[in-house]
Amino acid sequence: MNDRHPFSKKSDSKKSDSKGDLGLTAEDLLHAFDHLRQNRSAKRPSPHKPLMVLLALGRILRGDRRFMAYSDIQGPGTSLIEDYGLNARQPDPCLPFTHLSGDRAGQGRLWEIRDWDEIQRRLKEDPATREKIEHQSPLMLIRSPSRLKKHDVEAGFTAPVYHLLKGNHRLIFQIARRLLDKEFPETLHADILARVGLDEALDEMDHREAIVKRRPRDPRFREEVLVAYGYRCAVCDYNIRLGNTSLGVEAAHIRWHAYRGPDRIDNGLALCTIHHRALDNGAIGIDEGMRVMVSDHVNGDRDSCERYFHRFRGKEIHLPYNADDRPDPDHLEWHLDRVFRSRRRRPLASEPLP
Ligand SMILES: [Zn+2]
Structure with missing residues (x-):
């Protein structure tokens, strides 16, 4: 049961997911989003993950279902990364779409790939990946745009995270504000929010109550x-x-x-x-x-x-x-x-x- 996921080998059993996450709190989530795993020491660190999260938060606010099909978000994700992804060499959301599943929230995970066991089974049968899977992690094999589309991969927040956010729009706005403050200059915030569908509701919330502790600037x-x-x-x-x-x-x-x-x-x-x-x-x-x-x-x-x-x-x-x-x-x-x-x-x- 364990070990299926390359980034969460330690406490990744179904048991801990179903029990531990029942206690998932807003604080846990804020902490999780404040500490997204981002490779800042990479040659070209990029804000792909925060952009993917903002896109997903906007969809929850619109009442979309939990999982997003890669083929649905490739277009909007790519144009978002092209415009705000710091001249990313690969302006495609395939990496955050898959790699967010390595991030944790409370005792469980933040994000998951739907039917991951089934996808791994298909990778083992697919002539293009059958041999590679012996040496490479399944996540590395699935993360290219063509394979994500070929296997109709869907991903999204895990159920406890999704339900917590869905019932707490204020929390969605808090997370969005914190991600923007951390990642982007203020001149870009309004444009990014508008692109992911969080703008009007967030403006209203900001005016109604001073909910958000902005990062202090000097x-x-x-x-x-x-x-x-x-x-x-x-x-x-x-x-x-x-x-x-x-x-x-x-x-x-x-x-x-x-x-x-x-x-x-x-x-x-x-x-x-x-x-x-x-x-x-x-x-x-x-x-x-x-x-x-x-x-x-x-x-x-x-x-x-x-x-x-x-x-x-x-x-x-x-x-x-x-x-x-x-x-x-x-x-x-x-x-x-x-x-x-x-x-x-x-x-x-x-x-x-x-
Ligand atoms: Zn001027």
């Missing part, structure tokens, strides 16, 4: 960055004030928090609201010569594109007077590699359908 960072840049957008020089209050100049992080981006001036840029969003979405980047780069993906009407983006292409940004305060080239390079949209997107269907 208030000094904002002030120090704005002072260093003279309350002026580094890209377009926008610096409008109302009396003494700056209208829409913000302190942006170049390297994201979740990817070891410090709250230091040399990881910051003062930017107007538009260019802050543009930086966090990868519409603009800054090269090693401190010149503005504009993504080829930027589009819109000709005048707006010219006025807000193209005329700054190649222009040196406005820099702090103090050389130590200028952007650290390592952080700029991280941003160009992971966030800036330079590469042409891959076609969605990168492999033949089964």
Whole structure:
């Protein structure tokens, strides 16, 4: 009975799942989502799992059933990872869809692949995998998009997790907020929530009660960055004030928090609201010569594109007077590699359908 699952060999019997999970609490779940297994030391760590979780939370809120078919979520999952997955080399939800089953919640598991025993049996019979299964874990064999589709794999939260979330929408919002705060700059939160169908309900909840303890940001960072840049957008020089209050100049992080981006001036840029969003979405980047780069993906009407983006292409940004305060080239390079949209997107269907 044990040992079927590659990541949960210790306490993974049916017994512990059915009994232990009866006591699953909201605290257990918050803890589980705060500690998703993510390989931060990988060459290109990516927020695939949090994005997959947000997608699944949105579906629960809509009243969907517990298991999701891979073929149903491949499209929305891929476009979500393409847009917010930090230039992932493989913008496909196949890995989080399967690997979330290695995460725990309380005494049991967070996620499961439906009919896992049956799928393993089929892998043993399938000529394409029959021999490999002797040496490779079944999870590694099933996780490719083509095999997930070929075997009609479905996955989702385990029953105790699903039922706890289904009966507690407030908990869904708490988890969503915490994942976003941990993983993404704030400028992206509303867009991501809208994409997974958590936006309107979450806004309402935020207004009704102050349920969510937001991750404290360092208030000094904002002030120090704005002072260093003279309350002026580094890209377009926008610096409008109302009396003494700056209208829409913000302190942006170049390297994201979740990817070891410090709250230091040399990881910051003062930017107007538009260019802050543009930086966090990868519409603009800054090269090693401190010149503005504009993504080829930027589009819109000709005048707006010219006025807000193209005329700054190649222009040196406005820099702090103090050389130590200028952007650290390592952080700029991280941003160009992971966030800036330079590469042409891959076609969605990168492999033949089964
Ligand atoms: Zn600007």
